[in-house]
Amino acid sequence: MEKRIRMAMILAVILILIIISFITGAAVRNAKIKPEKKDTGYTLSVVTTFAGNDGNSQTYADAVAMWEKETGNMVRDMSSQSDETFKTRVINDFQTGSEPDVLFFFTGADADNFVSAGKVVSLEEIREEYPDFADNIDENKVPTSRVDEKIYAIPVNGYWEALYVNRSVLQDVGIEVPGEDYSWKNFISDCAKIKRAGYTPIAVSIGSIPHYWWEYCIFNHTGVENHMTIPDTTTDEIGRDWVEGIRNIKALYDLGYFPDNTTSATDDDTFMMFMRGEAAFLLDGSWKLGTIVTECQANPNDPGSLDEKKLENFTVTFVPGTEARSATDLIGGTSMGYYITRKAWNDPEAREAAISFVSYMTSDDIIQGFAQYTSDVLKKKHLENMSNYNSLEQDAIIMLRKASSLTPAVQDTFTGECRKSTFDGMSDIVKGRRMVTAAVEEGLKIYREEQK
DSSP states (O other): OHHHHHHHHHHHHHHHHHHHHHHHHHHHHHHHHSOOOOOOOOEEEEEOSOOTTOTTHHHHHHHHHHHHHHHSOEEEEOOOOOSHHHHHHHHHHHHTTOOOSEEEEESSGGGHHHHHTTOBOOHHHHHHHOTTTTTTBOGGGSOOOTTTSOOOOBOSOOEEEEEEEEHHHHHHHTOOOOOTTOBHHHHHHHHHHHHHTTOEEEOOOTTTOOHHHHHHHHHHHHHHHHTTOOOSOTTSHHHHHHHHHHHHHHHHHHTTOSOTTTTTSOHHHHHHHHHTTSEEEEEEETTHHHHHHHHTBSSTTOGGGBOHHHHTTEEEEOOOBOSSSOTTEEEEEOOEEEEEBHHHHTSHHHHHHHHHHHHHHTSHHHHHHHHTTSOOOBSSOOOOOGGGSOHHHHHHHHHHHHOSEEEOOGGGTSOGGGGTTTTTTHHHHHTTSSOHHHHHHHHHHHHHHHHO
């Protein structure tokens, strides 16, 4: 009897072990079919202009990769090159509720609609919950919104507009590279010599990109104090300054200092005239520097193929000044920055990721990587190691150190339909088909109506 009981107990134990083994094996097999999913953090939607030929596109991509590695979050990047199509797309996204979590965008009038609609969060509001957010930024250098004078966008780097020079043309003519005291009178005299020597003094597509000459010729009359004031009419003091500035552009055209085909040529056409040594001067922004460097590379995709000797043929310097404006007064500042959208702010997980991302992308080290030879908005000043830069970048850094002021571009406020009469209509103006005063007055009238 006892033997039968012991045997039954042994069989029961064996049966239990078999059942446990079956269950364990099934679990293992099931685990192989459905592996445990690892949480990789939040996927942040981001839109910037760091794409295509933008000189900082790779810097941005590297920074994003580092942030992803450090935080475990991911970026769903929808960046594209900055142009009017990009602006329209961003504005439409806000109107349809398709805006990203974080946006790198313009700080001027282009942002007015979504700022007014409360679709982005101000620095003031962010600091109510994150007191140390962007505390490395010098707020005096950061543009405020026209809507309520608050800061919404945190910049990483600034811009400047200045005069690029082809040294070989000037050397052949016997002219020195313009310096800090270069005047408009000197400039006109030098352009005459350059033209007599058979070169084109100024590389510009006036029919396509009159922007930079429009800005500086007006700046030469308004000066630093008045440049950001948009006149009410052509009969007031600043309005007369605008008229005289655009008349200066027509005078340059009448003197033959622009390319013969300036009203029909593309910006790329006239830029290549400058690069080939057919034109002496090119007025453009800091973003053009990278394009000049690329043109001096044997392989456009390989920075290591840079021909330093060829690059040394180019430099950048101050735009000729007047009694109202010193040559060292530059158009420049910060025109873009990172916005955190209300959509992200209202989602706790998205909010934390967005704060982390913008904090990382606007940290001192990252900003220095973006700013390079442009300007930055950091409180802490950093002396650049010049050995890290090529000759053209070094010239830009030296120029920026000598600048007496940086004034924003008024055209970034005077946007839309109001610019067409003097931007799109510049060819008619220089050819005498449209009177300067009438063209300026038309633009000012549209601007006044838009402000109502």
